[in-house]
Amino acid sequence: xxxxxxxxxxxxxxxxxxxxxxxxxxxxxxxxxxxxxxxxxxxxxxxxxxxxxxxxxxxxxxxxxxxxxxxxxxxxxxxxxxxxxxxxxxxxxxxxxxxxxxxxxxxxxxxxxxxxxxxxxxxxxxxxxxxxxxxxxxxxxxxxxxxxxxxxxxxxxxxxxxxxxxxxxxxxxxxxxxxxxxxxxxxxxxxxxxxxxxxxxxxxxxxxxxxxxxx
Amino acid sequence: xxxxxxxxxxxxxxxxxxxxxxxxxxxxxxxxxxxxxxxxxxxxxxxxxxxxxxxxxxxxxxxxxxxxxxxxxxxxxxxxxxxxxxxxxxxxxxxxxxxxxxxxxxxxxxxxxxxxxxxxxxxxxxxxxxxxxxxxxxxxxxxxxxxxxxxxxxxxxxxxxxxxxxxxxxxxxxxxxxxxxxxxxxxxxxxxxxxxxxxxxxxxxxxxxxxxxxx
Amino acid sequence: xxxxxxxxxxxxxxxxxxxxxxxxxxxxxxxxxxxxxxxxxxxxxxxxxxxxxxxxxxxxxxxxxxxxxxxxxxxxxxxxxxxxxxxxxxxxxxxxxxxxxxxxxxxxxxxxxxxxxxxxxxxxxxxxxxxxxxxxxxxxxxxxxxxxxxxxxxxxxxxxxxxxxxxxxxxxxxxxxxxxxxxxxxxxxxxxxxxxxxxxxxxxxxxxxxxxxxx
Numbered sequence: 013x014x015x016x017x018x019x020x021x022x023x024x025x026x027x028x029x030x031x032x033x034x035x036x037x038x039x040x041x042x043x044x045x046x047x048x049x050x051x052x053x054x055x056x057x058x059x060x061x062x063x064x065x066x067x068x069x070x071x072x073x074x075x076x077x078x079x080x081x082x083x084x085x086x087x088x089x090x091x092x093x094x095x096x097x098x099x100x101x102x103x104x105x106x107x108x109x110x111x112x113x114x115x116x117x118x119x120x121x122x123x124x125x126x127x128x129x130x131x132x133x134x135x136x137x138x139x140x141x142x143x144x145x146x147x148x149x150x151x152x153x154x155x156x157x158x159x160x161x162x163x164x165x166x167x168x169x170x171x172x173x174x175x176x177x178x179x180x181x182x183x184x185x186x187x188x189x190x191x192x193x194x195x196x197x198x199x200x201x202x203x204x205x206x207x208x209x210x211x212x213x214x215x216x217x218x219x220x221x222x223x224x225x226x227x
Numbered sequence: 228x229x230x231x232x233x234x235x236x237x238x239x240x241x242x243x244x245x246x247x248x249x250x251x252x253x254x255x256x257x258x259x260x261x262x263x264x265x266x267x268x269x270x271x272x273x274x275x276x277x278x279x280x281x282x283x284x285x286x287x288x289x290x291x292x293x294x295x296x297x298x299x300x301x302x303x304x305x306x307x308x309x310x311x312x313x314x315x316x317x318x319x320x321x322x323x324x325x326x327x328x329x330x331x332x333x334x335x336x337x338x339x340x341x342x343x344x345x346x347x348x349x350x351x352x353x354x355x356x357x358x359x360x361x362x363x364x365x366x367x368x369x370x371x372x373x374x375x376x377x378x379x380x381x382x383x384x385x386x387x388x389x390x391x392x393x394x395x396x397x398x399x400x401x402x403x404x405x406x407x408x409x410x411x412x413x414x415x416x417x418x419x420x421x422x423x424x425x426x427x428x429x430x431x432x433x434x435x436x437x438x439x440x441x442x
Numbered sequence: 443x444x445x446x447x448x449x450x451x452x453x454x455x456x457x458x459x460x461x462x463x464x465x466x467x468x469x470x471x472x473x474x475x476x477x478x479x480x481x482x483x484x485x486x487x488x489x490x491x492x493x494x495x496x497x498x499x500x501x502x503x504x505x506x507x508x509x510x511x512x513x514x515x516x517x518x519x520x521x522x523x524x525x526x527x528x529x530x531x532x533x534x535x536x537x538x539x540x541x542x543x544x545x546x547x548x549x550x551x552x553x554x555x556x557x558x559x560x561x562x563x564x565x566x567x568x569x570x571x572x573x574x575x576x577x578x579x580x581x582x583x584x585x586x587x588x589x590x591x592x593x594x595x596x597x598x599x600x601x602x603x604x605x606x607x608x609x610x611x612x613x614x615x616x617x618x619x620x621x622x623x624x625x626x627x628x629x630x631x632x633x634x635x636x637x638x639x640x641x642x643x644x645x646x647x648x649x650x651x652x653x654x655x656x657x
Contacts, residue, residue, distance in 0.1 A: 046385075049381060049386070050386065051381075051385045051386045052385065052386055052387070052388045052437045052439075053393070053437055053438065054384060054385060054391075054392040054393060054437070055381075055382070055384070055385025055386050056385075058372075058384075058385060058392075059385065069289075073288060073289075073503060074499075074503075074510070076291075076506070076508055078291055080289070082358070083354060083355070083358050086355045086356075086357050086358055089357050089358065089361065090357065100438070139513060140513070140516045141516075142516050142519050142520065143512070143513050143516055143519065146519065157488075157592070161376065161591065161592055161594075162372070162376055162381070162382060162385070163381055163385075164376075164379065164380065164381050164594060165594065166479060166481075166485075166592070166593055166594050167485070167592060169484060169485070169488075170476075170481045170482065170484060170485025170488060170489065170592070170593075171479070171480065171481045171482055171485050172482070173482045176484075177484040177488075178483070178484060222482045222483055222484070223483065223530065224482075261600075264596060264601070265601065266596075266600045266601045267600065267601055267602070267603045267652045267654075268608070268652055268653065269599060269600060269606075269607040269608060269652070270596075270597070270599070270600025270601050271600075273587075273599075273600060273607075274600065284504075288503060288504075291506075293506055295504070297573070298569060298570070298573050301570045301571075301572050301573055304572050304573065304576065305572065315653065376591065377587070377591055377596070377597060377600070378596055378600075379591075379594060379595065379596050
């Protein structure tokens with residue numbers, strides 16, 4: 013095994029681990045919303061699934077890219093169904109807040125991985141830079157937007173004044189820049205993800221807020 | 228005419244009859260919702276159209292399949308517009324509940340036909356089994372989800388504790404099983420539809436409910 | 443320069459001017475809604491973008507047509523972002539009503555251009571006439587529908603009894619008719635747009651209303 017293979021192996025497995033954590037965090041945020049709204053098992057499975065896969069699916073529809081992630085990795089759908097079944101049995105309302113807090117960290121990972129990866133995929137599907145960066149934001153954020161729209165709330169991403177999409181937007185430009193410098197994919201996506209996740213964690217830690225609209 | 232042709236003729240015409248009944252039932256559920264929300268003629272036509280064709284259209288977008296049903300059968304769009312015009316003239320609020328009860332039976336037919344057919348189409352577009360079954364559910368259920376989302380309600384399918392999507396999900400596996408056994412399409416779709424419609428009618432008759440979420 | 447070139451030059455530049463005005467009017471209606479709902483900068487940019495580009499994008503997804511307008515003309519996305527930034531700084535609530543009234547006129551232009559153009563594009567993508575006309579309506583109206591759905595309102599287009607979509611629908615048939623007579627594209631789209639914009643301005647001026655649903 014030469015050093016390059018090793019880097020790629022670590023990168024691939026690290027990416028997989030982070031992707032799993034990120035997807036689970038997104039799924040759980042859907043699950044919690046479903047529980048709050050007292051949806052039944054069907055609503056829970058659907059909202060959880062939308063939240064986990066909605067962003068990437070919308071990106072792929074816009075890019076006219078197939079197969080979707082969840083078609084190629086059918087196993088994920090079984091995982092989502094299993095999580096919902098377990099939640100029906102074990103989750104109680106006193107757990108909701110704790111669970112939500114606990115998922116903030118993997119959610120920051122998911123934000124980084126999906127925004128950065130989405131930007132890279134879009135660039136290499138021939139999108140111009142700003143479009144690619146916005147596709148990255150869509151990949152990371154639209155699962156949550158769909159989640160909120162179907163349960164009849166104004167999307168949190170639109171009015172919570174958290175630097176969430178903004179952080180994904182900024183980090184997307186890191187990917188664009190590194191890609192323009194012909195940096196390889198692992199490094200470009202990785203650097204973007206680190207910047208985004210890092211900024212997101214800073215925002216949570218130091219309580220950064222977006223400027224308030226003075227209307 | 229040999230016996231096989233005869234079976235296919237009956238199947239084709241039976242399928243057409245059921246499809247017409249199912250689509251009309253879906254359309255009418257959209258119409259009733261539009262009337263309840265006091266939408267104008269434009270809103271009525273749009274909500275009715277979404278409810279009738281939204282599920283199949285979303286499935287076809289996800290499968291990247293064209294042309295859509297309502298593009299190939301433009302006549303259906305005229306039918307929907309005519310129904311809306313007639314409803315504007317003749318439908319009054321005292322009819323709404325009666326109409327809704329009357330459409331429960333064709334709606335159960337629509338659920339069976341569309342879920343079963345959607346599963347079959349997805350399988351033969353190369354989807355793996357679970358994805359195909361979920362596409363069947365989407366075909367049958369998403370018109371109603373769209374209807375509720377655009378009129379600003381939490382989708383009934385997500386929180387009414389009715390075995391509706393669940394029944395479509397179960398019946399989808401019948402289609403997958405029969406297809407794996409190389410049963411021909413008419414029989415596979417037909418059997419799936421009979422199982423789904425039958426279970427749905429049982430659920431309505433005996434008042435079956437989904438387990439309640441204990442949050 | 444021969445006369446035909448001249449006509450085309452005027453048509454092209456006129457079309458561009460109207461398109462710019464129409465898109466800006468649509469964008470501003472999204473911006474105003476975002477301000478009313480007190481969304482943050484992210485929500486504002488997204489709702490503004492959806493309103494400006496949502497209708498054409500949905501049409502292109504339905505027609506399986508790429509690239510999208512905003513992918514081919516990335517500049518527009520920068521314009522939208524700049525408008526949002528300026529609005530954050532300068533727009534105050536006392537401006538909202540004035541701005542909304544001022545954008546009614548370019549909005550009528552946008553309605554005409556986008557519905558007429560959308561119908562023409564759909565016809566020449568092989569859609570049957572009624573489908574093409576409805577695609578025109580979708581092009582012009584769905585940005586606004588999306589805007590209202592994501593901020594959790596019943597779409598204005600569905601219940602305000604304004605002849606808005608209806609006018610787009612009627613004008614679409616002008617395009618279909620002229621195209622069937624082999625009239626060239628500039629003239630067909632132009633005539634459709636003039637009819638739609640004219641009818642819309644009449645509707646605003648004379649206070650035309652859709653018939654009320656007597657449920």
